[in-house]
Amino acid sequence: MSHTRESAKRGEVVLDIRDLKVAFASGDDAKLAVNGLDLQVKAGEVVALVGESGSGKSVTSLSTMGLLPPNAMVSGSVEVTGHQVIGLPEERMRKLRATEIAMVFQEPMTALNPVLTVERQLTEALETHNLAFGQAARDRAISLLERVGIPDAAKRIKQYPHQFSGGQRQRIVIAMALTCEPKVIIADEPTTALDVTVQADVLDLLRELKDDLGVGILLITHNMGVVADMADRVSVMFMGDLVEEGTVQEILYRPQHPYTQALLAAVPRLTDVALTHDDEAGRLEAERAGAAEAKGREVVLSAKSIAIDYKVKSGTFRAAEGVSFDVAAGETTALVGESGSGKSTVAKAVLGLLPTAAGELRVQGRDLASLKGKEAKLARRAIGVVFQDPAASLDPRFPIGECIMEPMVVHKVGTKAERVARAMELLAAVKLPADVLNRYPHELSGGQKQRVGIARALVLDPSVLIADEPTSALDVSVQATVLEMLKEIQADFGFACLFVSHDLAVVDHLADNVVVMKRGQVVEQGPTERVLHFPQEDYTKELLAAAPVPDPDAQKVRREARHRLLGIGTS
Amino acid sequence: MNTPETPEALGASVAAVEDAQLAAKQDSLSQGRLVWRRFIRHKPAMISAAVLVLLIIVSMTSIGIFGIKGWWPYDFKTTSVSINGGVPSAQHWFGQEDIGRDYFALVMSGTQVSLIVAFLVGISGTVLGTLLGAIAGYYRGWIDSIIMRIADIFFVIPLLLIAAIVAKTASGAISSPWFLGIMLGVVSWAGLARLVRAQVLTLREREYVEAARAMGASSWRIILKHLIPNCIGTVLVNATLATASAVLLETSLSFLGFGVKAPDSSLGLLISQYQNSFTTRPWLFWWPGLIILIIALSVNFIGDGLRDAFDPRQSGRVKKRNLAAAALMGIRPIPVPTTAERAELAARERAASGPPRGGAAGPVDAAETERTDEEEGR
Known part of the structure; x- marks a missing residue:
């Protein structure tokens, strides 16, 4: 095989999955992960495989690559450009990988080897498949890097993965997948680990590659916005079954299966955004509405131009500066921004886990940083916190009941019976059965664990609840349930909520006020209605334009609007 | 599949399906129970545990302990006429030694002492190592430096040398198996401390520890309630391995004359006392050797079983x-x-x-x- 070998003709089926069944041995039993999947990918098209966790979409991608673990049992047929993959001996499968079928992984940081240069990693596949060696391989690697949009490729190819940004690393992973000109690329959640603006760029790149090289892409994702942006056809999986398939318009506009309908209904949408033109009248009205609400607020949490430092080896690093906001009882203020914006840092300072370097941070009128010992402990009773990762935020050795009651034990509140009664009350509030009290975290799903996390945060009846990306680790439909629950509980309990998130649609759904942050600075803040629908700052507009919506036609319009905003030609 | 419910029946929501699954669940197993279930399926470990328990029971009941008399008719101190040169017989199962003492009684007494020493070392070394390792890993900084530098000292000086020096300076008390056990435990905590510290360093970054800190829990509560229980796998496995090596350490110390001293006896001491009779009365050498082998092997197998039970990511094969x-x-x-x-x-x-x-x-x-x-x- 050489570089100039013919690429597959457009419209030719390059990946053909028929009646694929995969089961995993567990104990004495077997668990079915994929139940009779049929799927075709043609050259030059993007097929999206959509589903939530446990739907079997990742198992499908592993089967096509022949990477299933030894306790898997497979039947059916998977053909990659005419080669039967199921039952293929490993040494023959290895010859197909990279040359016929390649994979783009979710997390670019772990998909690249940190101790090898980018050059070594790009030329490795060429050399193992005897396609190019030495200078020829290097030249090809450089041209690939240029192709995926890494500037100054000839020089940067000598660098190590950590010297590139997250988006660039994902571009390098894509370049690695392209080295041997495969006919099929499996992209397993390729943009999930990236910020929205970077995600939009990477999706643009994938779209270009599909058009120019004519590869077939199997895009595995849970994000309906990405589907609308990229896919030609869509297959929806639910618990191992293929429930629906069709063109992107059919699935997103006229879903037939109740699961698809429910899934689409659960996706938070952010519509009516004035991106390019200035709707002055609307803006003023939105501002007036915000001002009217502002009367009679009982401010619980207030920050006045606070700054937060991190200690690093060479002195200090200012992670946030000049951040001011206040949150009143019953209100939700959202801190939004991309990674490195300092939004979580501010949340940690409010929790008292980080000291403020300047400014004033008051919870119920008390400055947390200045309190010591007993007083600080007392002040902390007023703050509840919900963490990002439900799997890590509950101690695996504690039964759920003890997890929920722990704050009461720490603060010596109530007798044992009273604590149990309170835990039951909160479990009812988050709609979990009472017998969960004696279960262990590993028996619960992610969404259920997060509901336990909310119950624990509320056990001492706090006046402030800090929610640090509480739904980013959850599936869409579960996220909808948890957010709805959070809203209801806030109405009942009346706490002030500081909501940290990167998802603008979720924020629009939940928050009264928004603070947009970038590199430790506040870019724009104000009532949600004003900031997210009539944004004034370019950065806010850029963020809003980059987040894809689950509507193929509207997304096309937004994509072009974004390209205009950034001043790049539409592709 | 465990879900008979169709997606349609449940409004096609993953959350609803999960809640239905949760409500339908019957038995609830803690992590400890799951580990225990895997452990009792580990055949070598279960056989070893049975052998070890049998050995403990026999050694305790045969000659008695704490002054209570056992079912074996002979005492390990009284001498008598040596029958047929002391060869093992129906009367004297393990034979007799050169001055006519019953060797079964002697070996059982030695087994008792060796087991007491081994378990004392295991317990005291484990408690010390876990606590110091957890403290070092949790507080980091200078506390960590001090504890780990002390651990380094124990690493670079041979254990036998330390034991020999302590034995020489406290020659009176050293002959007691209790003292010997505690002393060996005090000097053998360093390895476990390193392991626990490494694990605590990763555990302390988990969100549940941050959650505990955010709710105002004290450092001690976090260490004792959250960090150490989550290291229990490492700790238990290493406790069994430390116990196994303590049997051997006690044997070598007693053999060299730094450990248990007569009239108390231990397996190592027996081997040392009768090493010269290897050619004339080989059973005096073989019996204590065999018991040492049984203890060390079975404790090691139990440790193996524990490790497999705590880390079930074994390469799953289809059966x-x-x-x-x-x-x-x-x-x-x-x-x-x-x-x-x-x-x-x-x-x-x-x-x-x-x-x-x-x-x-x-x-x-x-x-x-x-x-x-x-x-x-x-």
Whole structure:
């Protein structure tokens, strides 16, 4: 095989999955992960495989690559450009990988080897498949890097993965997948680990590659916005079954299966955004509405131009500066921004886990940083916190009941019976059965664990609840349930909520006020209605334009609007 | 599948399906119970545990302990006429030694002492190592530096040397097995402390620890309630291994004359006392040696079983039972070609000079494919 070998003709089926069944041995039993999947990918098209966790979409991608673990049992047929993959001996499968079928992984940081240069990693596949060696391989690697949009490729190819940004690393992973000109690329959640603006760029790149090289892409994702942006056809999986398939318009506009309908209904949408033109009248009205609400607020949490430092080896690093906001009882203020914006840092300072370097941070009128010992402990009773990762935020050795009651034990509140009664009350509030009290975290799903996390945060009846990306680790439909629950509980309990998130649609759904942050600075803040629908700052507009919506036609319009905003030609 | 409910029936929401599954669940197993279930299925560990328990019971009941008399008629201190040169017999199971003392009684007494020392070392070394390691890992900074530098000292000085020096300076008390056990424990905590510290360093970054700190829990509560219980796997496995090596350490110390002293006896001391009779009365050497072997092996196997039980990520293989379950789901694996058959198949394909078209291989059970001849690195 050489570089100039013919690429597959457009419209030719390059990946053909028929009646694929995969089961995993567990104990004495077997668990079915994929139940009779049929799927075709043609050259030059993007097929999206959509589903939530446990739907079997990742198992499908592993089967096509022949990477299933030894306790898997497979039947059916998977053909990659005419080669039967199921039952293929490993040494023959290895010859197909990279040359016929390649994979783009979710997390670019772990998909690249940190101790090898980018050059070594790009030329490795060429050399193992005897396609190019030495200078020829290097030249090809450089041209690939240029192709995926890494500037100054000839020089940067000598660098190590950590010297590139997250988006660039994902571009390098894509370049690695392209080295041997495969006919099929499996992209397993390729943009999930990236910020929205970077995600939009990477999706643009994938779209270009599909058009120019004519590869077939199997895009595995849970994000309906990405589907609308990229896919030609869509297959929806639910618990191992293929429930629906069709063109992107059919699935997103006229879903037939109740699961698809429910899934689409659960996706938070952010519509009516004035991106390019200035709707002055609307803006003023939105501002007036915000001002009217502002009367009679009982401010619980207030920050006045606070700054937060991190200690690093060479002195200090200012992670946030000049951040001011206040949150009143019953209100939700959202801190939004991309990674490195300092939004979580501010949340940690409010929790008292980080000291403020300047400014004033008051919870119920008390400055947390200045309190010591007993007083600080007392002040902390007023703050509840919900963490990002439900799997890590509950101690695996504690039964759920003890997890929920722990704050009461720490603060010596109530007798044992009273604590149990309170835990039951909160479990009812988050709609979990009472017998969960004696279960262990590993028996619960992610969404259920997060509901336990909310119950624990509320056990001492706090006046402030800090929610640090509480739904980013959850599936869409579960996220909808948890957010709805959070809203209801806030109405009942009346706490002030500081909501940290990167998802603008979720924020629009939940928050009264928004603070947009970038590199430790506040870019724009104000009532949600004003900031997210009539944004004034370019950065806010850029963020809003980059987040894809689950509507193929509207997304096309937004994509072009974004390209205009950034001043790049539409592709 | 565990979910008889169709998506339609539940409004097609994952959350609803999960809640229904949760409500339908019957038994609730803690992590500890799950580990225990895996442990009792580990055959070598269970056999070893039975052997060890039997040995403990026999050694305690035969000659008695704490002054209570046992069922064995002889005492290990009284001398008597040596029958037939002291060869093992129905009367004296393990024979008699040179001055006519019953050797079974002597070995059982030595076993008691060796076991007491081994368990004392295991317990005291484990408690010290876990606590110091957890403190070092949790507080970091200078506390960590001090504790780990002390641990380094114990690493660079040979254990036998420390033990010998302590034994010389406290020659009176050292002969007591209790003192010996505690002393050996105090000097053998460093390895475990390192392991626990490393694990605590990662555990302390978990969100549940941050959650505990955010709710105002004290450092001690976090260490004792959250960090140490989550290290329990490492700690238990290493406690058993430390106990096994303590049996050997006690043996070597007593053999060298730094450990247990007469009239107390221990397995190591017995070997040392009767090393000269190896040619004339070999059983005096073999019996204590055999008991040492049994203790060390069985404790090691138990440690192995514990490690497998705590870390179930063993390479799962498909068993017959799994295949039956899979067949119910419509997966019918066919016999997998052997290496020879595969070579033949490849030859035939080369002759046909074309890639195999779909379906030719039929449904194949990928799990039963021989993986021994495959490269692991991908």
